[in-house]
Structure formats: C-alpha cells, structure tokens
Amino acid sequence: MSLFICPLCQSPLQPAADTWRCDGSLHPKQTSHPFDVARQGYVNLLPVQQKKSKAPGDSQESINARKRFLNHGHYAPLQNLIVQKMAALLSKSEATEAKDTQSVNWLDIGCGEGYYTQAMAQLGSDIIDTLIAADISKPALVELAKVSKAAGRLWYQQNESSAAKTTAIYPLVTSAAHLPLRSRSVTGISSIFSPILPEAFAEVLADDGYLIIAKPDAGHLATMRDALFDDVREHDSDKFLHELAPYFTLLGTDNVSTEMTLSTDDLADLMTMTPYAYRARSEKRQALLTAVEKASFKTEAKFVVYILQKKALS
Ligand SMILES: C[S@@+](CC[C@H](N)C(=O)[O-])C[C@H]1O[C@@H](n2cnc3c(N)ncnc32)[C@H](O)[C@@H]1O
Numbered sequence: 290m291s292l293f294i295c296p297l298c299q300s301p302l303q304p305a306a307d308t309w310r311c312d313g314s315l316h317p318k319q320t321s322h323p324f325d326v327a328r329q330g331y332v333n334l335l336p337v338q339q340k341k342s343k344a345p346g347d348s349q350e351s352i353n354a355r356k357r358f359l360n361h362g363h364y365a366p367l368q369n370l371i372v373q374k375m376a377a378l379l380s381k382s383e384a385t386e387a388k389d390t391q392s393v394n395w396l397d398i399g400c401g402e403g404y405y406t407q408a409m410a411q412l413g414s415d416i417i418d419t420l421i422a423a424d425i426s427k428p429a430l431v432e433l434a435k436v437s438k439a440a441g442r443l444w445y446q447q448n449e450s451s452a453a454k455t456t457a458i459y460p461l462v463t464s465a466a467h468l469p470l471r472s473r474s475v476t477g478i479s480s481i482f483s484p485i486l487p488e489a490f491a492e493v494l495a496d497d498g499y500l501i502i503a504k505p506d507a508g509h510l511a512t513m514r515d516a517l518f519d520d521v522r523e524h525d526s527d528k529f530l531h532e533l534a535p536y537f538t539l540l541g542t543d544n545v546s547t548e549m550t551l552s553t554d555d556l557a558d559l560m561t562m563t564p565y566a567y568r569a570r571s572e573k574r575q576a577l578l579t580a581v582e583k584a585s586f587k588t589e590a591k592f593v594v595y596i597l598q599k600k601a602l603s
Pocket residue numbers: 345346347355398399400401402403404405423424425426429463464465466480481482483484
C-alpha cells in the first residue's frame with residue numbers, strides 16, 4: 290500500500306525517480322495528478338492553494354545562516370540526544386517485531402536543511418527504513434535533497450538487492466497542516482523547533498506511534514537575549530502539551546545544555562536563524578557584534594526534548 294497520498298485528491302500516490310503520480314481513484318473524474326521530481330531530488334507536494342505566501346517557510350538567508358552555524362557543531366549535543374532517543378524507541382522489541390512485517394517510516398516535520406535529518410538517516414536501515422523529510426520552505430528542501438543525493442540516500446538511489454541497504458530519504462515540500470501521507474502510516478514524527486499540529490500528527494501516526502519534540506528551554510541563549518533586549522521575556526509555557534494531551538501520552542522529557550564560545554560570524558548567524566533576535570533593534574544587534582569583535586562571546590544553549598506516544602483510539 291502506498292505511503293503517500295495526493296495533495297489534490299487524496300488518492301494513493303506512487304513515488305518514482307522522475308514523476309510521482311496519483312492513481313486518481315478518489316478523484317470524481319478519476320484524473321491522475323503528476324508531481325515532477327526536481328533536479329536536486331525533492332518533490333513539491335504543496336499545491337498553490339495551500340500556500341499562504343509566495344515563498345512560505347524559512348528564507349534562503351536563514352537557511353544559509355543555520356547551515357553554517359549548525360555545521361560548526363554548536364548544537365551537536367542536541368543532535369546526539371535526539372538520535373539516541375530515536376534509536377532506543379525504535380529498537381524496542383515491539384518495533385522490531387513490527388519491522389518483520391511492516392517498514393519503519395519516520396517523518397521529520399519542519400526539517401529545515403536537514404542537520405538533524407541527516408543524523409537520523411545515519412542510524413541506518415536496521416532502525417529506520419524510510420525517512421520523510423518535510424518542510425514548507427523550498428530553499429530548505431533544495432539544500433536537504435542535494436546533500437541526500439550526494440550521499441546516495443534518495444529513495445530512487447536505493448537498490449533493494451544491495452546488501453548495504455541505507456535509510457531512504459524522501460525530501461518533500463509540504464505543509465504540516467496537510468500532510469500527504471496515508472492515515473496511520475508513520476511509526477514516528479520529530480518536530481525540532483518546528484510546528485506542532487496535534488490532530489494532523491495523530492492522523493498519520495500508526496497506533497502507539499512516537500512523537501519527539503525539541504524546544505528551547507528556560508534560559509536558552511540568556512546572555513544573548515540580555516544584550517539584545519531591555520526587557521527579557523521567558524519562552525512560552527508548556528501550553529502545547531495541553532493541546533497534545535487528547536491524542537498523546539508524555540513518556541518523558543530530557544534536558545540538554547551546552548556552553549558555546551562564538552565568533553562574530555557565528556553570533557551573526559545565530560541572530561539570523563533565531564527569530565526573536567532578528568526582532569531586536571538593529572543598534573543593539575550591531576553593538577553586540579562590535580563588542581564580540583574584541584573578545585569571543587559566551588552563551589549557553591538549553592533545550593528540552595519531549596517524548597510522547599499516540600494514545601490508543603477508544
Ligand atoms: C526553526 S526551523 C527548524 C528547522 C530544523 N528542524 C532545525 O532545527 O534545524 C522551523 C522550520 O519549520 C518550517 N515550517 C514553518 N511552518 C511550517 C509548516 N506549516 N509546515 C511545514 N514546515 C513549516 C520552516 O520553513 C523551518 O524550516
């Protein structure tokens with residue numbers, strides 16, 4: 290059974306190397322819809338009517354800044370924690386038993402340019418068969434697809450008969466609100482600093498499926514915020530947990546923090562990729578960058594990782 294559904298008519302959608310096609314079975318006129326695979330290796334499954342702006346999601350500028358910053362390894366402790374948690378959840382006996390009969394499909398929603406997604410893929414096909422990397426930003430998916438293609442991880446680069454089977458990545462431009470995935474088809478979802486849509490996630494998750502959420506913790510980048518704002522407000526509360534409660538049980542939370550020593554370039558990138566820093570007065574931003582030219586800047590990144598499981602339907 291197909292994992293994907295058509296964003297226009299919800300009929301089963303068949304992946305291919307050049308053009309994905311739905312079978313039109315749910316379309317009133319049985320029309321089949323084609324979706325071309327872009328040269329870089331992503332598929333755009335975001336219909337114009339679901340676009341709220343011309344270029345939704347993160348811009349090329351913020352993708353570039355995040356890529357440079359993350360590739361310097363500043364958030365590696367969080368990346369390690371996330372993949373360790375995933376490996377532990379998915380190598381549990383129930384998941385392994387299920388794996389004999391059905392494949393493990395993981396959705397990384399709001400994946401950005403894929404710093405966490407690529408680490409998930411490195412867990413290998415013993416843990417994850419299929420990794421759906423989804424984001425509403427086209428520039429993010431272009432970057433993610435290029436890296437996946439260079440590593441030979443795109444779905445059409447997989448050779449079933451090869452002994453060294455890798456996790457297959459499907460890079461999709463899509464909205465979290467209209468996931469082009471069959472009901473109950475995914476084993477787990479990660480939302481790393483990205484949108485959380487309880488009902489949409491519960492719809493595509495298999496029974497007992499997992500949800501991993503990463504968010505900034507209280508005190509995240511405190512010294513940077515002190516330098517940028519006169520009045521520092523704390524991060525939002527756990528309101529999202531109340532919204533998830535009808536569909537999910539919280540299995541546990543983990544905190545991770547890391548001291549960072551940043552150069553001027555790192556700090557400039559961090560401010561570009563951090564929306565609230567971007568909103569600071571430009572004089573304050575400039576003053577901070579000028580001060581850091583003389584001595585590097587120290588700040589602490591603090592995160593919380595929530596692990597949840599879909600409740601059985603009553
Ligand atoms: C803060 S970034 C996090 C990216 C990545 N997970 C990381 O941590 O490096 C949030 C991402 O969510 C994406 N996004 C925002 N709204 C979205 C939506 N409705 N559906 C899918 N992705 C969305 C943005 O384009 C952006 O790439």
